[in-house]
Amino acid sequence: MTSTPATRKAQQPREETIRKREDILKAALQTFGSRGYKSGSLAEIADQVGITHAGVLHHFGSKDQLLLDVLVYRDKTDVAHLEGKHIPGGRGLFTHLVATAALNAKRPGIVQAYAVLSGDSVTDGHPAKDWFRARYAQLRTEVSEALLEVCGDKPPTQQVVDDAAASILAVMDGLQVQWCLDPDNVDLARASEFAIEGILSVAVASGKSRK
Amino acid sequence: MTSTPATRKAQQPREETIRKREDILKAALQTFGSRGYKSGSLAEIADQVGITHAGVLHHFGSKDQLLLDVLVYRDKTDVAHLEGKHIPGGRGLFTHLVATAALNAKRPGIVQAYAVLSGDSVTDGHPAKDWFRARYAQLRTEVSEALLEVCGDKPPTQQVVDDAAASILAVMDGLQVQWCLDPDNVDLARASEFAIEGILSVAVASGKSRK
DNA sequence: CTTAACTTACTGACTCGTGAGTAACCTAAT
DNA sequence: ATTAGGTTACTCACGAGTCAGTAAGTTAAG
Numbered sequence: 214m215t216s217t218p219a220t221r222k223a224q225q226p227r228e229e230t231i232r233k234r235e236d237i238l239k240a241a242l243q244t245f246g247s248r249g250y251k252s253g254s255l256a257e258i259a260d261q262v263g264i265t266h267a268g269v270l271h272h273f274g275s276k277d278q279l280l281l282d283v284l285v286y287r288d289k290t291d292v293a294h295l296e297g298k299h300i301p302g303g304r305g306l307f308t309h310l311v312a313t314a315a316l317n318a319k320r321p322g323i324v325q326a327y328a329v330l331s332g333d334s335v336t337d338g339h340p341a342k343d344w345f346r347a348r349y350a351q352l353r354t355e356v357s358e359a360l361l362e363v364c365g366d367k368p369p370t371q372q373v374v375d376d377a378a379a380s381i382l383a384v385m386d387g388l389q390v391q392w393c394l395d396p397d398n399v400d401l402a403r404a405s406e407f408a409i410e411g412i413l414s415v416a417v418a419s420g421k422s423r424k
Numbered sequence: 425m426t427s428t429p430a431t432r433k434a435q436q437p438r439e440e441t442i443r444k445r446e447d448i449l450k451a452a453l454q455t456f457g458s459r460g461y462k463s464g465s466l467a468e469i470a471d472q473v474g475i476t477h478a479g480v481l482h483h484f485g486s487k488d489q490l491l492l493d494v495l496v497y498r499d500k501t502d503v504a505h506l507e508g509k510h511i512p513g514g515r516g517l518f519t520h521l522v523a524t525a526a527l528n529a530k531r532p533g534i535v536q537a538y539a540v541l542s543g544d545s546v547t548d549g550h551p552a553k554d555w556f557r558a559r560y561a562q563l564r565t566e567v568s569e570a571l572l573e574v575c576g577d578k579p580p581t582q583q584v585v586d587d588a589a590a591s592i593l594a595v596m597d598g599l600q601v602q603w604c605l606d607p608d609n610v611d612l613a614r615a616s617e618f619a620i621e622g623i624l625s626v627a628v629a630s631g632k633s634r635k
Numbered sequence: 636c637t638t639a640a641c642t643t644a645c646t647g648a649c650t651c652g653t654g655a656g657t658a659a660c661c662t663a664a665t
Numbered sequence: 666a667t668t669a670g671g672t673t674a675c676t677c678a679c680g681a682g683t684c685a686g687t688a689a690g691t692t693a694a695g
Contacts (some may be wrong), residue, residue: 219524227664230670249464254654261529266655268671276655325546332543335536335604336460346605353602353609372614379602379610380595380619390566393546394557398564399590403583408591408623415622438690441644465680477681487681564638 234272236262238286241269246326250280250341251335253328265417277340284344287326306359307381307413314385314405319392328390353378360416369420377416384408445483449497452490454478456630457537461544461551463493476487495555495571499536518592525596525616526588532604535612539601549616565590571627580631589628 238262242254255266255276273279292300301309317324326412334345356378361368368374385405450474455464466477466487484490503511512520528535545556567589572579579585596616603612 225667233670236541247548249460249462249544251460255656256654267657267673270656271670300550312602328546328622329543331601332540332546333460335456335539335543335601336463342605346685346695349602349605350609372611373618376611376615376618379599380622381617383598383602383615384591384619385598387596387598388590388602390546390597391560391590394553394560399559400583400587404587404590404594407584407587407626408595411591411626412622413617415618415626438643444644466682467680475644476646477682478647481682482643482645 219271227355233262233287237238237269237272237279238283241283242287243322245280245283246322246329248338249329250315254312264333275317280341282343284330287323288348300355302355302359304361306356306358307363307409310381310385310409311406314388314409315402317389318392318401321396324389325393328386328393331386332390349382356381360413363413364420367420367423369416369423373416373419380412381409384412444473446497448480448483448490449494453498453537454533455484456491456494457533457540460540466490491552493540495552499559511566513566513570514573515570517567518620519573521592521596522620525599525620526613528600529603529612532607535600536604537549538546539597539604540589541596543601560593563593567592571624574624575628575631578631578634580627580634584627584630588623589630592620593625595623 237258238395240258241253243256243261248257255269258279259266259269269279273282300306331345332339353375356424357374358378359372365416366392385408387402388399388404388408392399448469451469452464454472455469459468460463466480469490470477470480481487481619484493511517541552542556544550545552564586568585571585571588580588597621598617599610599612600618603610
């Protein structure tokens with residue numbers, strides 16, 4: 214099985230193939246994002262890149278695997294357009310989140326995909342449940358750390374930090390759902406900024422007022 | 425065709441039938457809530473109440489219609505256990521929301537159903553999209569009105585009211601998703617209370633500080 | 636009160652469509 | 666010559682909706 218031959222180099226696929234795979238990932242994000250995982254068919258994805266559904270399976274092995282690959286691809290490209298490789302910490306994280314919300318208001322497809330797939334992931338036996346759990350756990354940690362940094366030597370209780378971190382992510386996600394359903398009556402960018410800054414200030418204040 | 429005989433009264437279905445229909449609705453909420461709309465099959469629902477999928481269709485006509493009926497049923501029972509028939513206004517609304525969050529932490533099934541179905545609803549052509557849109561619109565209005573009432577004669581701007589209302593609903597929904605994925609690391613009740621009170625206080629303060 | 640006419644609440648069997656995965660084969664590049 | 670990147674042609678499974686029939690109840694007439 215694991216006969217990875219040391220003599221043979223890992224055999225990177227051809228340039229063209231890499232591009233093709235990326236095309237498939239884009240198409241899959243589009244399809245899963247707008248129809249959901251179960252309803253999004255391999256055939257529809259394959260169509261978009263001009264091959265058959267069996268061709269897609271050739272590259273990704275199974276539908277489940279494709280979904281997982283789509284998710285990491287989506288994350289990778291999302292971080293990619295940041296100049297530095299990594300998300301900032303401290304106050305910068307929160308301005309970054311606000312900026313992301315503003316950016317998102319201009320790419321409904323991405324927002325819909327996230328709303329659909331994160332909701333999807335809480336169904337029983339969903340293939341991406343672990344992925345989403347881990348992702349949220351990591352995001353909460355990052356936000357918590359940034360929050361502590363902002364508070365300096367007057368940190369709030371651990372509970373407040375945890376609640377604030379979860380709440381900030383929650384409000385962003387929840388607003389995206391409402392915005393997808395009713396874009397004319399929800400101002401995604403503005404409401405996100407209001408809520409993030411609000412929760413942040415309450416959390417920071419909670420630290421300052423401790424004796 | 426339209427020979428509705430005036431002589432015959434509208435013929436309410438039998439007691440037993442009403443109970444059966446309710447059983448089906450409960451089963452459907454369970455199934456759609458845990459598997460999603462597309463994956464939840466009529467056969468699985470029918471099994472739970474000891475009939476066949478054709479029997480379910482006899483009562484509800486189509487799967488789409490069943491989903492819609494499930495949603496109104498769920499809302500109805502949710503409000504039912506409130507002593508007064510209607511949700512309170514003013515400050516009471518917010519304590520009610522906090523109480524609901526605490527209650528929800530004890531009924532994971534309901535929470536999962538809501539998380540799954542609201543996410544589901546933003547997919548293209550989803551049968552319950554309009555229903556959810558209308559529901560959120562109404563909830564936002566109710567929260568906005570309650571917020572204005574709390575602020576008294578020093579109301580914030582309309583924008584702040586709108587943003588706060590959407591944010592409060594959003595944070596509740598978002599926390600539910602995170603809690604479904606990772607109940608050990610998210611305290612649904614506590615975080616909901618923190619966020620609701622926090623957003624509320626920021627909004628109220630925003631009104632007071634206006635000149 | 637009984638019987639006939641009708642309705643309700645189903646079942647079982649079927650159709651029609653869809654969709655993932657597989658296997659065999661083809662073709663072009665290395 | 667071999668492998669990567671496909672295609673065509675399947676299979677197998679599932680799921681919604683239709684339909685004919687049936688058993689049980691309901692209503693009205695004699």
